[in-house]
Amino acid sequence: MPNSLRFLFFCSLLGYLPGRAQSVTFYQHVQPIVHANCTPCHRPGEAAPFSLITYDDVAKRAKFIKKVVSSRYMPPWKADDHYNSFANKRSLSEQDIHTLVTWIDAGVPKGKVKLEAEKALTERLNAGTAYKRKPDLTLRMKEAFVQKGDTKERFVMFKIPFELAQRANVEAIEFTSNNKKVIHHANYAIHPVEDAAIDLYNTVDMVDLSGTSQADYYQWVKYKKEMTYYGGWIPGASLETYPTDMGWEMPKRGIVLLTVHFGPSSQDAESINGVNIFFKSTPIKRKVKVISLGSGGIGEKDITPPFMLFANEVKTFTLRIGNNQPDVSLLYAWPHMHQLGKEFKAYATTAAGDTIRLVHVSEWDFRWQEIYRYRKPVLLPRGAVVHVEGTYDNTANNPMNPNDPPQMVLSEGNMRSDQEMLTLMLMYVVREENDDTLTYDWQ
Ligand code: HEC
Numbered sequence: 001m002p003n004s005l006r007f008l009f010f011c012s013l014l015g016y017l018p019g020r021a022q023s024v025t026f027y028q029h030v031q032p033i034v035h036a037n038c039t040p041c042h043r044p045g046e047a048a049p050f051s052l053i054t055y056d057d058v059a060k061r062a063k064f065i066k067k068v069v070s071s072r073y074m075p076p077w078k079a080d081d082h083y084n085s086f087a088n089k090r091s092l093s094e095q096d097i098h099t100l101v102t103w104i105d106a107g108v109p110k111g112k113v114k115l116e117a118e119k120a121l122t123e124r125l126n127a128g129t130a131y132k133r134k135p136d137l138t139l140r141m142k143e144a145f146v147q148k149g150d151t152k153e154r155f156v157m158f159k160i161p162f163e164l165a166q167r168a169n170v171e172a173i174e175f176t177s178n179n180k181k182v183i184h185h186a187n188y189a190i191h192p193v194e195d196a197a198i199d200l201y202n203t204v205d206m207v208d209l210s211g212t213s214q215a216d217y218y219q220w221v222k223y224k225k226e227m228t229y230y231g232g233w234i235p236g237a238s239l240e241t242y243p244t245d246m247g248w249e250m251p252k253r254g255i256v257l258l259t260v261h262f263g264p265s266s267q268d269a270e271s272i273n274g275v276n277i278f279f280k281s282t283p284i285k286r287k288v289k290v291i292s293l294g295s296g297g298i299g300e301k302d303i304t305p306p307f308m309l310f311a312n313e314v315k316t317f318t319l320r321i322g323n324n325q326p327d328v329s330l331l332y333a334w335p336h337m338h339q340l341g342k343e344f345k346a347y348a349t350t351a352a353g354d355t356i357r358l359v360h361v362s363e364w365d366f367r368w369q370e371i372y373r374y375r376k377p378v379l380l381p382r383g384a385v386v387h388v389e390g391t392y393d394n395t396a397n398n399p400m401n402p403n404d405p406p407q408m409v410l411s412e413g414n415m416r417s418d419q420e421m422l423t424l425m426l427m428y429v430v431r432e433e434n435d436d437t438l439t440y441d442w443q
Pocket of ligand 1 (some may be wrong): 034037038039042047048049061065068074075090092235237
């Protein structure tokens with residue numbers, strides 16, 4: 001045997017060839033990448049059209065997967081990573097892509113079967129959570145809501161009362177639903193109602209904001225004097241967790257007001273929706289708060305120019321809001337626009353002339369939104385001015401334009417997806433001295 005052939009023979013016995021990595025197998029190399037980056041959406045009950053959990057799920061779509069990961073179409077991640085980087089960044093590294101492609105080109109070898117990861121994931125799926133453990137409390141609607149198959153979208157608010165044995169420290173919260181495919185996005189507000197004289201049950205359980213029962217909403221005003229927390233879900237978005245000594249306190253008694261935006265459906269679709277809450281036994285030293293700027297929140301009237309998008313117009317709107325709170329450290333930034341959105345940018349300027357980058361989505365895509373989680377505390381000092389800039393494309397060139405031909409679009413705060421919004425939500429804690437050097441230990 002010539003030397004070179006002998007060398008090749010030797011290499012193939014060892015399972016590799018010169019210049020090529022050791023053989024890549026599913027259970028050892030591929031599944032961890034797929035479970036971390038794809039299954040948050042590609043699982044039953046989530047937004048993606050098929051599961052990518054098991055060997056078979058992935059192997060039978062290998063060619064397709066090679067295409068979408070090489071082109072970086074999947075996993076979707078729209079934030080401009082050069083502007084600032086986020087802890088929940090969902091993108092494959094060059095190395096990950098290389099591993100997936102090598103595995104696919106090698107004919108999808110299985111390797112030694114290891115089912116632990118699938119088992120753990122299935123357990124969490126059965127518990128209806130994307131978090132690492134089962135929820136301590138699930139507050140959900142008593143009865144399923146039927147989104148009629150009349151191709152109309154609906155905004156429906158659900159009241160979910162709760163009375164707990166005691167207050168509890170919250171480590172994480174997530175929206176939960178047995179049918180996320182019909183849901184466009186959801187928001188939830190947690191309102192404490194300590195006054196036992198206020199009955200939590202003798203009001204309507206549901207209000208269709210897009211229908212005739214709108215006026216019933218006023219029955220709930222008595223519950224809304226205070227708000228403990230406000231969060232939400234959009235397809236693909238990660239759940240909300242907090243670093244070790246941060247979080248908020250779940251009140252003993254009150255209601256969750258859950259607003260669900262159901263997308264148009266051509267078939268009747270049932271869903272039961274709610275929130276999962278995860279408690280922690282450690283104390284909360286720093287309380288997480290939420291503020292909403294722009295449409296539906298603070299400064300709605302200050303959007304400049306007043307929000308009006310004529311047909312065939314590309315236009316930028318801005319909002320400037322001063323921080324009149326003490327210095328705060330940001331945990332999350334959650335930008336929101338609808339289908340006409342093209343670009344979203346938020347930053348703050350200080351009296352000293354510094355610019356603090358908050359978030360930039362250069363190619364806004366309504367389908368891929370995220371609640372962006374900072375790696376380190378982002379300082380928003382007292383007196384800083386937050387700038388929010390949203391550019392919208394209301395021309396026929398925008399494939400997401402819901403109107404053909406384009407129509408005038410407003411932002412009337414009713415959150416319908418054929419209306420627009422320019423909103424930035426910020427989750428934050430009051431600044432502490434050592435925040436300059438802190439890195440959040442996200443759970
Ligand atoms: C944020 C949620 C999300 C994540 C994360 C995600 N996907 Fe998807 N994926 C979707 C949705 C929703 C669709 C269907 C809509 C579409 O194709 O745009 C989709 C479609 C696909 C398709 C079909 C594409 C087509 O043209 O029909 C493939 C293949 C795919 N995903 C693979 C992956 C792989 C591999 C990963 C991980 C590396 C991944 N996805 C991560 C949500 C996600």
